[in-house]
Amino acid sequence: MALTSLVVGMSDCKVTRDADAVLVTYALGSCIAVAMHDPLTKVSGMLHYMLPESAIDSRKAEQNPFMFADTGIPRLIDELRAAGGDGKRMVVRLTGGAQVLDSRGVFQIGKRNYLAARKILWKAGILVAAEAVGGEVSRTIRLEVGSGRLWVREGGGIERELVRSNGAKGRNDNE
Amino acid sequence: MPPELDQPSSQPAGTLYQPGRLDQEPAAPDTVRCVMADVMEAMFFTEAEPTACEHAWLGGARCARIRFGGSHFGEMLLGVSAEAADPIGASFLGLDPMELTEAQRSQVIQELANILCGAILSKLWPESKLALSSPKLSRWEEWPDVEALHHCFAIPEGLIGVSIRLTAALDSPAAGPPSDRPLAA
Amino acid sequence: MAYSVLIVDDSPVMRSFIRRVLNISGFELGECTEAGNGIEALAQLSAHRVDVILTDINMPGMNGEELMLRLSADGTLKTTPAVVISTDATNERIVRMIELGAKGYMAKPFTPEKLRDELERVLGDRDAARA
Numbered sequence: 001m002a003l004t005s006l007v008v009g010m011s012d013c014k015v016t017r018d019a020d021a022v023l024v025t026y027a028l029g030s031c032i033a034v035a036m037h038d039p040l041t042k043v044s045g046m047l048h049y050m051l052p053e054s055a056i057d058s059r060k061a062e063q064n065p066f067m068f069a070d071t072g073i074p075r076l077i078d079e080l081r082a083a084g085g086d087g088k089r090m091v092v093r094l095t096g097g098a099q100v101l102d103s104r105g106v107f108q109i110g111k112r113n114y115l116a117a118r119k120i121l122w123k124a125g126i127l128v129a130a131e132a133v134g135g136e137v138s139r140t141i142r143l144e145v146g147s148g149r150l151w152v153r154e155g156g157g158i159e160r161e162l163v164r165s166n167g168a169k170g171r172n173d174n175e
Numbered sequence: 176m177p178p179e180l181d182q183p184s185s186q187p188a189g190t191l192y193q194p195g196r197l198d199q200e201p202a203a204p205d206t207v208r209c210v211m212a213d214v215m216e217a218m219f220f221t222e223a224e225p226t227a228c229e230h231a232w233l234g235g236a237r238c239a240r241i242r243f244g245g246s247h248f249g250e251m252l253l254g255v256s257a258e259a260a261d262p263i264g265a266s267f268l269g270l271d272p273m274e275l276t277e278a279q280r281s282q283v284i285q286e287l288a289n290i291l292c293g294a295i296l297s298k299l300w301p302e303s304k305l306a307l308s309s310p311k312l313s314r315w316e317e318w319p320d321v322e323a324l325h326h327c328f329a330i331p332e333g334l335i336g337v338s339i340r341l342t343a344a345l346d347s348p349a350a351g352p353p354s355d356r357p358l359a360a
Numbered sequence: 361m362a363y364s365v366l367i368v369d370d371s372p373v374m375r376s377f378i379r380r381v382l383n384i385s386g387f388e389l390g391e392c393t394e395a396g397n398g399i400e401a402l403a404q405l406s407a408h409r410v411d412v413i414l415t416d417i418n419m420p421g422m423n424g425e426e427l428m429l430r431l432s433a434d435g436t437l438k439t440t441p442a443v444v445i446s447t448d449a450t451n452e453r454i455v456r457m458i459e460l461g462a463k464g465y466m467a468k469p470f471t472p473e474k475l476r477d478e479l480e481r482v483l484g485d486r487d488a489a490r491a
Contacts, residue, residue, distance in 0.1 A: 088384075088386070108222070111222060112222060112331075115216060115220045115221060115222060116220075118220050118471075119220035119221075119266055122220065122266075122269050122380075122472060123266075123269045123270070125269070125380075125383070125384045126384065127381075127384055127385060127386075127472055127473050127476055128473055164477075213469050214468075214469040217469040217470055217471045217474075218377070218468070218469050218470070218471070264373075267373065267377060268373060268376055268377065268380075269380055278372070279372075279373055282371060282372055282373040283373050285371065286371045286373050286374050289371065289418075289447055290447050290468045290469055292447070293418075293446070293447025293448050293449070293468065294447055294449065294467070294468060294469060296450075297447070297448060297449035297450050297467070298449070300450070301449070301450055301451050302450070302451055302452070303450055303452075304450070304452060304453075305448050305450045305453065306418065307418040307447070307448070308418075309370060309418075309419075309420055
């Protein structure tokens with residue numbers, strides 16, 4: 001059966017429980033993608049945000065909460081719960097946060113985006129299952145809603161599955 | 176108080192380990208910077224960058240002092256700027272800053288001093304014996320000793336200052352009268 | 361099955377941090393009790409059994425090394441897995457605590473996820489040993 005591709009753009013978020021869907025986001029540089037999957041109900045979501053804190057531009061945050069970690073991640077969690085997902089069961093993976101010279105000319109924003117996600121998830125009572133963050137590569141990811149498996153392509157490389165290793169986090173850190 | 180904080184290391188003469196001096200440790204400044212970054216990122220979810228020292232803010236900072244013994248004797252002083260104390264306490268505990276109690280505010284600063292001191296000394300001298308006192312709330316002091324190590328850091332929430340110095344063992348003739356000794360357990 | 365845990369640390373906020381990790385790690389957590397030093401820990405353990413002990417080292421009263429010594433000398437308690445959670449990462453201390461029977465050693469700083477991974481490993485080993 002053909003899988004339905006749901007593309008998550010920059011400053012965007014999608015939630016679905018369609019087991020035939022695949023959530024995809026492209027060109028993660030310094031941005032972070034937060035992918036969540038409830039293995040029981042299959043409710044899944046993906047957020048692709050650009051900046052850590054909405055206080056720098058609260059008008060923009062009102063127009064689009066998914067641009068910022070501190071407005072986007074709580075919205076993602078709320079939408080997942082509304083769709084029948086359970087926060088305690090969620091498998092959460094982080095990707096992106098690379099140190100790239102992006103359109104703003106800022107190097108450090110990748111790490112700040114990553115730390116913002118960890119802080120907000122910790123406050124929400126959620127631990128990260130696996131991550132592929134840092135380094136200097138652009139990443140593209142896809143989350144299969146039916147299986148919960150997440151695949152990462154880094155730079156021009158081959159796609160690999162992001163899993164938890166024994167005692168580690170499936171982290172690919174090129175730093 | 177840990178017995179190791181009262182007595183010099185009981186290593187017999189002729190053993191390989193020799194206590195070091197901070198001013199003669201070329202690795203010491205980088206060690207402090209790396210450990211500060213690791214601690215703040217792993218457990219406080221924030222980024223610490225070295226910054227120029229302008230110490231006016233330290234008068235109003237929340238500070239903790241911790242003493243250490245074993246192979247080296249000394250103390251570390253930590254200062255966290257007033258505006259940073261609540262956000263980092265809240266980050267550590269997973270709370271909103273408004274939810275922090277006064278006791279938690281102090282305890283987080285004390286625990287940060289504990290983590291920093293142990294991690295810095297363990298990384299600098301991994302083959303040493305190490306014992307740490309319970310961290311105590313304190314006021315900031317400037318230590319002009321040539322042997323003292325000092326760095327200031329900027330975090331998005333505010334500023335952090337760290338000073339470390341080696342002192343003589345407590346019961347050695349060079350120690351002088353005891354001052355601010357931790358209470359015996 | 362639900363795991364019961366004893367957290368031994370003289371810092372109330374460090375105990376809160378550890379407790380939070382336990383609560384959100386996905387383990388089936390039963391009773392989670394706390395002690396401020398080795399003396400309080402032994403008093404707790406004389407009253408009820410636990411599945412894992414998480415202990416600091418530098419504590420007033422009785423430190424973690426002395427606690428491990430007492431546990432290893434107790435015919436019943438020596439089978440309870442203990443994980444050290446400490447800012448002391450010197451080699452001699454790590455070796456000493458492992459010699460005294462510690463099943464794991466978490467040197468601070470660590471992320472919440474790293475603590476979760478270590479607990480999964482230790483509890484998994486314990487379950488495998490009992491199977």
